Amino acid sequence: MDIRQLQTVIAVVDTGSLAAAASVVNITPSAVSQQIQTLEGELGVALFDRTKRPLQLNAKGEEFVRAARVIVQTMTETRMIISGGRTAGVLNFGAIRTVSTHLVPEAFVEMRASFPELTFEMTVGMSEGLVANVAAGRLDAALVAEHVGIPAGLVWSPILTEPLVIIAPPGNEGRSEISLLRDLPFIRYATSVPLARQIATELSRLSVTPREIGVTNTMPAVVGMVQAGLGVALVPRIATYNLPPEALYCRPFCDDAITRCVGLVQRQVSSRSTVLAALRKELSDRVMFIG
Structure with a gap:
């Protein structure tokens, strides 16, 4: 198992097809299929339900992709640290609508001073869906309302009351x-x-x-x-x-x-822990300013 196989599986999940994934990881669709088969052989389990189109992860596949996203992000950031680079990449963040128009964008602006090479992708949605996306690894974290069930492996910390x-x-x-x-x-x-x-x-x-x-x-x-x-x-x-x-x-x-209370939900173990700690502070500072 190597990082290229992990990146390939993630690309298939995110794009929904072998052909689209091939363009993301810059190999042929047949090579994508071969990488997945080789990986499944090493693991001894199937990751996809091949009776469905487009390809869909099975239960084992969901678990694997959650772990794969963390591994790929951790390896990317480790390379940056060792090479003397700064934190870069995309912070995939979710937010409920009421905090997405001012609070979160203003916190992103403040983050630029400490992480100038970091870019932001914000998904606006409902709390339940955002929490599910954090649990699945599609989002690094999200700002969601209280009274939403938080699955095992995630933590929620209040930001705004x-x-x-x-x-x-x-x-x-x-x-x-x-x-x-x-x-x-x-x-x-x-x-x-x-x-x-x-x-x-x-x-x-x-x-x-x-x-x-x-x-x-x-x-x-x-x-x-x-x-x-x-x-x-x-x-x-x-x-x-x-x-x-x-x-x-x-x-x-x-x-x-x-x-009503709004808080930050993230995975207990996250490769983005440093960035998310800084974002949590910026959000809290903005709340004090708004209040």
Whole structure:
């Protein structure tokens, strides 16, 4: 077994075909097939379910590719260190939408000073999917919401704890949250994520049944509808970050008693541990600045 075989298997998984993988690792499709067969022979197990098209990993293959990604990344970084080079390559990072527009990009900017040869690839998605991608090795880490199951082998550390706020169009200054929710149309955030469920729970707890006028599945769209004057909404405070004060009327919801937590999930053993420790610090510093 050598690193070229590992890189080939990873390329097949990431591209979904032998032909596409061949162009990535710069060999012929037949050579890709031969490398996989040789590797499976050395391991004594099949890695792919060959009854399916495109090729799909079986359970043993999933385990192998997770380990292979770590090995390839570790060897790459070790070569850099030994040769006197600096940390380079791509940091594959995931983020939920509410932190992807400002918090994470600003942390990336600060990271450039310490890791000028590092590049960033950010995947925006839902917490459950992002955690699954970290576990599978497709992402180095992700910023996800609390209350998501964390599989064995991963660790989650809190970064941001923020209150929910109620936002309304300008001109509603001084009105209570109950008055806003009862008198103005409501814009509902509708996705299968913890935040949407949390908002629905709090409305139920207050025995308030808002009159819905809009439903959308992204938080920026929720904020945009409120800015346009369509109605009111409940959002995490970071959703209003960088908006001018006159753009919205924003007040604490339940006196800041209702919060949600976002944290960094990564593998317990990661070849990117140094980079991720620096990123965690930059994210925490940005949170303090935003707060």
